[in-house]
Amino acid sequence: MRRALAGLVLACGLAASGAAPAQEVLEKRVFEGGAYQTRGGATIANLRIGYQTMGRLNAEGTNAILICHFFSGNSHAFGRLSANGPAGYWDAIIGPGKPIDTDKYFVVSADTLVNVNVPDATTVTTGPASINPDTGRPYALTFPVVSMRDFVESQKRLLDSLGVKRLALVAGPSNGGLQSIEWAAAYPGFIERVMPVIAADIDAWMQGWLDLWESPIRLDPNWAEGNYYGPGREPPLRGLAEAWKIVTLHARDRLWAKQYDRRVPEGQDPARRIGDRFAIERWLDDAAAARARTSDANSFLYMVRANQLFLNEYPSFTAALAGGPARWLVVSAPTDRVFLADGVRDFIETLRGAGKQVETAELSGPLGHLNGVVGMGPVGDRVRAFLAQ
Amino acid sequence: MRRALAGLVLACGLAASGAAPAQEVLEKRVFEGGAYQTRGGATIANLRIGYQTMGRLNAEGTNAILICHFFSGNSHAFGRLSANGPAGYWDAIIGPGKPIDTDKYFVVSADTLVNVNVPDATTVTTGPASINPDTGRPYALTFPVVSMRDFVESQKRLLDSLGVKRLALVAGPSNGGLQSIEWAAAYPGFIERVMPVIAADIDAWMQGWLDLWESPIRLDPNWAEGNYYGPGREPPLRGLAEAWKIVTLHARDRLWAKQYDRRVPEGQDPARRIGDRFAIERWLDDAAAARARTSDANSFLYMVRANQLFLNEYPSFTAALAGGPARWLVVSAPTDRVFLADGVRDFIETLRGAGKQVETAELSGPLGHLNGVVGMGPVGDRVRAFLAQ
Structure with missing residues (x-):
């Protein structure tokens, strides 16, 4: 079930040897995090997650942006992993000269722990389908429960290994929006801006x-x-x-x-x-x-359980957000049937009640929740302006 | 799986023999409809559905009201079926002196075909759990598919048997609202008023x-x-x-x-x-x-299939509603997550586009869709006024 590193860098090799591609072909890399203790107290012997980057980290390590993926997604938020392959799901707003401008920012996106796309050769994750080194067989349900905070911790280790000292922005749609909020609660001093998209609290309704x-x-x-x-x-x-x-x-x-x-x-x-x-x-x-x-x-x-454990280490949603960074852009879709408009409204009020500077943007289109995954183009200017502040 | 008539009238007997009850105990009756040909062309040898009534039909047969039940409900919309039993789901608005006033109106409610409450002794239905007289065993999936229109047809036979010549109102929540609309499309001359509650079109989304x-x-x-x-x-x-x-x-x-x-x-x-x-x-x-x-x-x-076959004999929702009766009261719950507010808005616009006189009322309360089943009390005055017009 584990992916071989050799297969993953093939895309990069193809780009180098083929005819000049219209766009840079990105390399999918693997972060080997070693032993990891979960927030629940269990140990995962060998933490591995895939990731991709675009742009260059500056000498101070302060121009980084982290993009977190949705429930069924992976790190492929931007660029292409092969010359003729599809673009990432937020490619409309991430790239050279785009609203999240990789000429200015070093953009990172990683596969989560317990990522669902196990059979996909470009996804690298550690979860119940991974081999337990103690038994030589897949963990199955002996894999420890992980929370949204564990997603953040695994990404924090990745960012540390890359030399990132500060995030100019953490953002993502749906599950990625939840990760962004969890990041803001866990590492407020590390983050300048947060942009949760099609996300709000995981209350009992959502659980x-x-x-x-x-x-x-x-x-x-x-x-x-x-x-x-x-x-x-x-x-x-x-x-x-x-x-x-x-x-x-x-x-x-x-x-x-x-x-x-x-x-x-x-x-x-x-x-x-x-x-x-x-x-x-x-x-x-x-x-x-x-x-x-x-x-x-x-x-x-x-993955369901990690979502249900959103902000589970805080006494309340309000308490979790109290210490977070000041600048938020909350992007929602009024026809979202997963994160209902009422819940998004409550989320924005909670942020404002905690003294945050909150901007909002709404997505149109017939796709409901999915507008936040595949329909970000129309709010690109808002994202650009948010980063310029 | 068929209920014995003897068991069903027991409630009435109890009321007659016990101490004076606070409220009349209603008799659950059985309509034996004989052979029935479904709209799909199949034959059900022996149509049986349970029903209950309150009030008296006038000599002209013109003061009747039909209440249609929700997906998981049965005829028990009003009154009590035993001295200490629960009241019907719309009892807040149906009864002597109530908005749907049984001192003035003869109110009927029937169990649908393929009703889900087969093990419940007070529900009488004909469906896949009924005995096929040809084999002496339950039909199971050999029972013919029935549509919302078949629900209407079975109730029309019941009303004919009772001497009803006109309905002053047909109403119901959810699946009952759909039946009300289907009634309006099928028998426009027979109906004066329609009150669909927490209902709208069954489009592909709902299917x-x-x-x-x-x-x-x-x-x-x-x-x-x-x-x-x-x-x-x-x-x-x-x-x-x-x-x-x-x-x-x-x-x-x-x-x-x-x-x-x-x-x-x-x-x-x-x-x-x-x-x-x-x-x-x-x-x-x-x-x-x-x-x-x-x-x-x-x-x-x-029951799912009958709902999916809502208005299936008409080329469009608009066409189905064109010939219907003039007076509508559409009751919706803005927090309904089944029939979304947008769909209700489209439904109302379709009615108005067809030249109908449409009033609307909204239900509050924390229960979403269920507000239309258990929370009708607050719109009682609107119902009363609608009937007075």
Whole structure:
């Protein structure tokens, strides 16, 4: 389950040997963090996470920016990892001359711990699918629980190893926004600006929804209490696909779904056959089945738990934010069905109540929550101005 | 699976023989509709649905009101079915002297086809758990698909049998609101007023969510493609409970969940043990497991499909509403997370675009969608005024 470093730097080699690419091809690197003690007190023998950078760190180590990824994402927030590969999810606002200007800033993005994209060759993570060196077999559910704060701690070690002394900005969408807030609470003196996007508090409502997301995995007999790794065993792809179906629809909006209104796939007759499907169901089935094949079910459970443990070391959301840095740009999508507009409003009020300087920006587009992942272009000028202050 | 009529009238008998009750005890009756051809063209040999009434039908048959129930409900919208039993879900607005005044109106409410409450002795329905007279065994998935229009048709036969010639109002929450709209489309000349509560169009977004609700049932090995009835077999209670968990949280709101914020049950340590639970998860587990024991999994699937087939015989939502009655009171909850405020707004605009006279009322309270089931009291005066016009 561990990725070989050789495979990961291939992209860089290709770029160097091929015809001049339109854009620099980035190298995906691996941070080897050694032994790591989790916030819960357990020890992970060998912490490894993948990361990518763009731009140059200045001599003082003070022009760095950290981008944190969403629930199902990885470090690929910007640039290309191969000459003809896709651009990162926030490439519209990160790069030379772009709002997060890599001619000025050294931008870093890392794979989280317990990242779900285990089968993906460009993701490097440490989680339940990793080999436990004590047994030579995957940890499965013996992997320790990690929290959002553990995500921050692993990234802090990475940044220390790179010589970063200060972050001009920490930012990210959704789970990445939560990481940004957790960073602001944990290391206020280290951070100048925070930009959480499509994120707010993880209250009991959100803890409950996260549980609903994961529950199909536990229903799949192939899950087998997490012991599905190894020869002769099948991963719980049906349960994992149903889990992704919930996430997939929840992260979108009814305006996006309009394209499937009153549509029925060829050969299907749901008005007469109970097993037949509507077009929206068929689309969800297919998208989720594909997503299940490129992800790991146990890692999904651990990622859910890390989200549920957002700011779990503080007595309240207000207390966690009290000591944080002064400048915030909170970006939200009014049609977000995951982090509801009411919750974002409460979050902004909490920040202002704590005396922070808070700007806000709203994302439009038909994609609901996902507007914050793939639709950041329109607020690029706001991001640029926020960094210029 | 069929309920004996004798058991159902027991409540009435108790009321007659006991000490004078504070309130009339209603009789739950059974409508025997005979053979019924579904809108999809299949035949159900023996249509049976339960119903209850309050008030008296006038000689002209024109003072009737029909109340349609929500997804997980039954005919018990008003009154008590036993001396010490609970009141119906809309009892705050239905009864003698109440906004829907049974001193003036003859109020009817019926169990739908494919009602989920099969194990409940006061629910009478025809669906996949019913005995197929051709085989002497439950239909399971051989039961024909029924649509929202089939719900209307079964109720129309009931109303005809009672001598009802006109409805002064058809109303209901959620699934009951959808039935009200379907009624308005099907029998415009029969209806004076329509009051859909916490309801709007079932677009592809909602069809997709309905699929997410039911998907855990299909994952449970006990479901066995619907063949779980009979000795030696176990119903898919785990999958059904997970389905109810989604419905239960979706039908509430984050303000309701606040009571569980940062709470962990005694003996649980979710920051250290991956299998441990937060308080909100434990509450959902317990509530859903209890609900699963009083419902039937196949009926849940058929109820989902009936909802997905809302207005399926019309080319568009606009076309369906064009010929309907003139007077509408649309009641919504701004914090409804099932029928989103945007969808309700579109629904109201469609009605007004079709030249209808539309009033609106909004429900407050922390319960989101459920405000329309248990929180109708505050809009009682609006309902009364609507009926007086």
